[in-house]
Amino acid sequence: MTQAASFTIERTQYLNAQGRPTQPLPAFAEDRDTLIDLYRAMVLTRTFDAKAVSLQRTGRLGTYASSLGQEAVPVGVAAAMRAEDVFLPSFREQGGQLLRGVRMVEILLYWGGNERGSDFIGPREDFPICVPVGTHAPHAVGVARAFQLRREARVAVCVFGDGATSRGDVYEAMNFAGVHRLPVVFVVNNNHWAISVPRARQTAAETLAQKAIAAGIPGTQVDGNDAIAVRHVVGVAIEQARVGKGPALVEALTYRLSDHTTADDASRYRDDAEVSARWQEEPIARLRQYLSDTGQWGKADEEALIGDCASQVDAAASEYLAAPALPPTAMFDHLYAALPSALTEQRVELEKATNP
Amino acid sequence: MTQAASFTIERTQYLNAQGRPTQPLPAFAEDRDTLIDLYRAMVLTRTFDAKAVSLQRTGRLGTYASSLGQEAVPVGVAAAMRAEDVFLPSFREQGGQLLRGVRMVEILLYWGGNERGSDFIGPREDFPICVPVGTHAPHAVGVARAFQLRREARVAVCVFGDGATSRGDVYEAMNFAGVHRLPVVFVVNNNHWAISVPRARQTAAETLAQKAIAAGIPGTQVDGNDAIAVRHVVGVAIEQARVGKGPALVEALTYRLSDHTTADDASRYRDDAEVSARWQEEPIARLRQYLSDTGQWGKADEEALIGDCASQVDAAASEYLAAPALPPTAMFDHLYAALPSALTEQRVELEKATNP
């Protein structure tokens, strides 16, 4: 027997659950503004999620997937991206979308059942939310291949959950990215649950990062409740990809503190005790602790921030609630670039049914 | 950074290309009959393949996929199985099917376009040939799950090509096998080509065995031109699976010396020089060399074997050529367990069209 290949998977953390550095922080963390921006984005995301859930509870929004407790992942990822990169989120990365310039009202419109929500005014090339789990991973390699063909120094960043790693699409996309050394970074937002199915029932693999080994690309783990670590590890992967060093997979370890969506009741399948324990590790308190320990953040800052987030979110909610539905005929208007004549009759019929 | 996991992939060989042992042989190799059986099965397979190709060339058989140069893989795999196990081949494992008791005439009927070829008289539970690449891997885990649920000490064995490892199905099946520690062994028949696409363009992974790491199951490589090594390594995996130690992936490294199928012309896309070099490593000469070096095989044995294989194959070909087509209405007869009445009219119409 001879050894044909060997591999290791590393894990990175900078701030532990108590907000204390476990190793010297990366250079960007010396800049207060950078850290504060991460912190603000996480708090805004949490405020936004709370509002969306309450809109749903009061019948003014459809099903919604909160990212409570997972804010560091999308925020850290988006913070590591450049404007010209392309983001391909699943459905729990609103924190990243906001940082990318997607407007809160757009996200609300989407979950409120209005297609306009995916016509982002901001990042025009970013992909809309992807509901069929894992099916956007092949799109990410398509986008990355486009960058490669045009010799653009841009990176596609695709985020999906632990459950998504069981889908062949995700594996196939990583495998293809490996063959062509595409500028794409895959991030597993491992919140340890896929609705009611715990991480351990998705796969016998010790880590999800090692899924990369099958694709011949680097895989690594990061503490997904440590925004600094996510920002750093994903950032390194993105910059490597940008300069032609190929794709990577980053597994961010976090935890879904909320129900799966507003349509879910997690108490049916998981222990409160587990959830309480995980509250001790959540990302916002952790970064706040570090910021205040290092004298970069005080009570007044916090109060101002909370007020600011609340008013931004309220304004977005009002705008959302005031937004009219699309006219029914809108369902024909972007179906094709130009409506085939075979469909004009149906459109007329709908128009008549709508305004009889 | 801490280390979260580490892995290695081993490779096993017993006989090198010159037929010389590179390490002490496994115990079964002390039994002459066992080795001779492996040898015979490979020679029979090669003889059968040659006949099938010639039937195709003369218009008496449809497209056919020869296993020239790869005989050690299916033969070694099937030799490692027990009768009660279930074999799920792709379309290039006739050597294994024959050893399992599928009749040569059945294989010819299949490729000759007669469904009867998949109604094996021998191994009733074995799966028929699978043409859509990799789609039988999920069936294998279904079969293995059936064994597990019934607490039967049986193993499902699934073989597919290097190309198939790019399909999500194969990854998904391995991943599921890992979660339930199913009694299933996956074998990659890595002949280095998927039609015109070389192994290196399928994946950036250094080995195909490491695809197992993503599934959290053991993966290993074996010299696929060394029948003893294949028989041994796959046998160990099967017996582990049988006693509840879970699934495994074995990558057998071999080479497709023939065209992809009779419909293919490999000279369009690969060098003769590459093929010639690979002829030096083919499995039959290697085992014969070892057998004759150790005095277990002589010229007379060889001549007798060749004659025997030829007559078996000729008999099968004659039986095949004499076999009538199914009656056209057969296309309705096993469509459902009982033909729905909505279809009787179509069946009658077909009958009338056939015998006007």
Added chain:
Amino acid sequence: MSEITLVEAVRLALARAMEEDDTVLLLGEDIGVDGGVFRATDGLIKRFGADRVMDTPLSESLFTGLAVGLGAQGFRPVVEYQFMGFIYPAIDQIVNHAGRLRNRTRGRLSCPMVIRAPYGGGIRAPEHHSESMEALFAHIPGIRVIIPSSPARAYGLLLAAIRDPDPVVFLEPKRIYRAPKEEIADDGVSAPLDHCFMLREGRDVTLVTWGAMIVEALAAAETLAAEGVEAEVIDVATLKPLDMETILSSVGRTGRCVIVHEAPLSGGVGAEIAAGLADRGLVNLLAPIRRVAGYDTVMPLSRLESSYMPTEERILRTMREVLAYA
């Protein structure tokens, strides 16, 4: 006997089938402790254990192929897709394997599986959760496609589907999952496959429909009845193979037919029904065969879904058109 909902009827039939036959297994996402996103399998894992009620990893293609393997080994797997929008990765296994395993092995191996999926709009669900794509399945050889339209038919048809030795795609109209309720005796009596159900008799016009649309169809029939026009309402129930005999005989009597389905008009199952009438029922037709269907568009998000789906009003208008022919 008690009044139960359609989704409860599904659960009752699953439990009954599992009780009477050890080889019946349930597979899917979140069907175990969580009891399924619509609670169709609620409590079954407690009753039958995790071996028989298995949460799979998140892969529809995988668990469909898994069911093919289990089926070939003599089990009767019932797989659940959370929503029809996630069933497409399974089509490969359905077309290339489930629908043909028996045929290609001349009966040696077979595939007695049931593929369950909630489908259709009307519950303000998110994107990809509201489509009606039953026609894709109704064209696949070697399978059955069943859609129940009431608790009782859900119970009886699901039992029949599970007991059937061939693959069945069983689509559940989720808009009527929770209402109306119906009395059901859990007597293990299955309903006939391959047969339409006559929901209402009438001499003037035939309304052919299935799934949740029977609500609007029956309402339209009642409205017309108040005007003295009697519509015959047929629930197709088995979309493949199609019981054209019942439809032909009804339209033979009424001379008029309106077909209603939620799925996009073009290439919907309504087309096959109309085609059957245009062939074998033409002589009796007094009026064009009209279809009231979803538009040939992407199913819109929830704000517009009610504009997409056929309404009682659209059905009525079409019926009146058809009735206007002399």
Added chain:
Amino acid sequence: MSEITLVEAVRLALARAMEEDDTVLLLGEDIGVDGGVFRATDGLIKRFGADRVMDTPLSESLFTGLAVGLGAQGFRPVVEYQFMGFIYPAIDQIVNHAGRLRNRTRGRLSCPMVIRAPYGGGIRAPEHHSESMEALFAHIPGIRVIIPSSPARAYGLLLAAIRDPDPVVFLEPKRIYRAPKEEIADDGVSAPLDHCFMLREGRDVTLVTWGAMIVEALAAAETLAAEGVEAEVIDVATLKPLDMETILSSVGRTGRCVIVHEAPLSGGVGAEIAAGLADRGLVNLLAPIRRVAGYDTVMPLSRLESSYMPTEERILRTMREVLAYA
């Protein structure tokens, strides 16, 4: 101008499109050095390089999703499936993404891709290589489905498909890949999408068909012509959206219609055509609308495929039945 085959016409159109537009890319298995299993892309990798003619790993789902990403980025990918039997894993990407990307983003992103696949029987190919499942695609919103039936139409329609800003499923009838040949000027002129082609005019009966079946349909028309009966033969060409106007106007003139397709009868595209006639063309009908189609069975292996596929004889018999109505 020279006489070329249908598969050569495909290659010519691909080359032309790549020549005139840098964003046109080819993706698929064995399309590079090997030139595709039917040689549709022969020589193109030499001419346009491996960046634009890319052999993908063996995964249909992957390369379809890849094309969605490329399309969203402004490329025009043309993906090849070796046989239609391997296209099913791609349906998820087609339904859930390609067909709706434009709609769901209100035009912000789109998906100008072409999905090419040889289909149909008649070349004694192995299992899973001979099916005709175009109806599955013709029901999917947001896409087009095109089937050429001659070298010239293959050239013109493929150019149109590639230039079209929306996803097109382009199915190539492989039975007529190599014969008959036709003169083609490589002038870059596309053929109109969304329109039927009138292959033969006639006053007595309308024959509607597509793909390789035009061979049998035209033969049947000739046979009848010798008897003084003139059949109008329509090549549908665009199966979605369907040009019912042309068909209606023809049947309006002839009063009789026979539809021919290789795909299984039930739920085939013929049903939609018959349904359209039964609605908007009913008043002109002199006879039932008949379909001559594949049976509702699994496509048999090669020994029986000729019994499965519609023959000139079956078409003729059906036409005579239809003509017998007073």
